[in-house]
Amino acid sequence: MQLTAFEKGRVERPFSYIERNFLPGRHFSNFDDLNRQALAWCHEIANKKPKRVLGNISPEAAYLIEKPYLQPLPPVLPPVYEALERTVDLYGYVSVDTNRYSTPERFVGKSVTVYKYPADIRIFHRGTEVALHPRLIGQRDARHTLPGHHPTPTRVSRGPTVEEQLLRGYHPNLDRYAAALKQRSRSRGIRALRRLLELKRTYPAAPFLAAVDQAMRFGLFDLARLETLILKHVAGDFFNLNATGDDDA
Numbered sequence: 001m002q003l004t005a006f007e008k009g010r011v012e013r014p015f016s017y018i019e020r021n022f023l024p025g026r027h028f029s030n031f032d033d034l035n036r037q038a039l040a041w042c043h044e045i046a047n048k049k050p051k052r053v054l055g056n057i058s059p060e061a062a063y064l065i066e067k068p069y070l071q072p073l074p075p076v077l078p079p080v081y082e083a084l085e086r087t088v089d090l091y092g093y094v095s096v097d098t099n100r101y102s103t104p105e106r107f108v109g110k111s112v113t114v115y116k117y118p119a120d121i122r123i124f125h126r127g128t129e130v131a132l133h134p135r136l137i138g139q140r141d142a143r144h145t146l147p148g149h150h151p152t153p154t155r156v157s158r159g160p161t162v163e164e165q166l167l168r169g170y171h172p173n174l175d176r177y178a179a180a181l182k183q184r185s186r187s188r189g190i191r192a193l194r195r196l197l198e199l200k201r202t203y204p205a206a207p208f209l210a211a212v213d214q215a216m217r218f219g220l221f222d223l224a225r226l227e228t229l230i231l232k233h234v235a236g237d238f239f240n241l242n243a244t245g246d247d248d249a
Helices: 009-021 031-044 059-069 162-167 172-184 190-202 205-218 223-238
Strands: 082-087 093-096 099-102 111-116 120-125 128-134
Touching: 082 093, 093 111, 099 128, 162 172, 162 190, 172 190, 172 205, 190 223, 205 223
Parallel strands: none
Antiparallel strands: 082 111, 093 099, 111 120, 120 128
8 A cells, every 4th residue: 555645654743742841731812922932942942852863963063064055045035936738829918817818920830838826827938038027916817918019010111113214204194193093003003103214215206195195084004005095196296197198298
């Protein structure tokens, strides 16, 4: 039969010694009186009795031998805590007593050690503290997120594209048309602006700007139709034949 820890002599024997040698015949007015009598009994009787486990010397003598090698305790005892092992969930939180505490997103799926103090929750990864939260006491299924742990993605404002820069400043009507074309195009409108730049470079300035002005007034942003307008203006400027079709020569 295997004995439990509470049934072993090494555990029970010290209590038996106190019960049989200190308690019999004593009376205590309160706990302070009990503590005073117990301390006096330790100094005068228990600590002076030789112990076989100490080599037949008394605890008092053993203490004097070991005293030069003992180190003093810190002036303030560290607070009591409970250590817990957790895995950071897909949302970047660890759960303690039904409440959830945030960690930086880079620790998602990783194992961390959580120290539950009376007033704080401290989260460590490989010995380094990664989060310090006030403990949520008296709450259930609550969540505490520290600033910077789960930033909301924001669209970064990009500067003008190369096509915009090449089109900008050439003429006010072209600036307005390019801005409107970009607004109506998908993504950043690069393909549409690139095609508009090709039209600008391909055709003479006057018919090109005239067609752009006409397209802007009618809300026309189909670049194939804009090119048709440009060609009409080009035909009118460069191939303006007389009504009869006679050759001046």
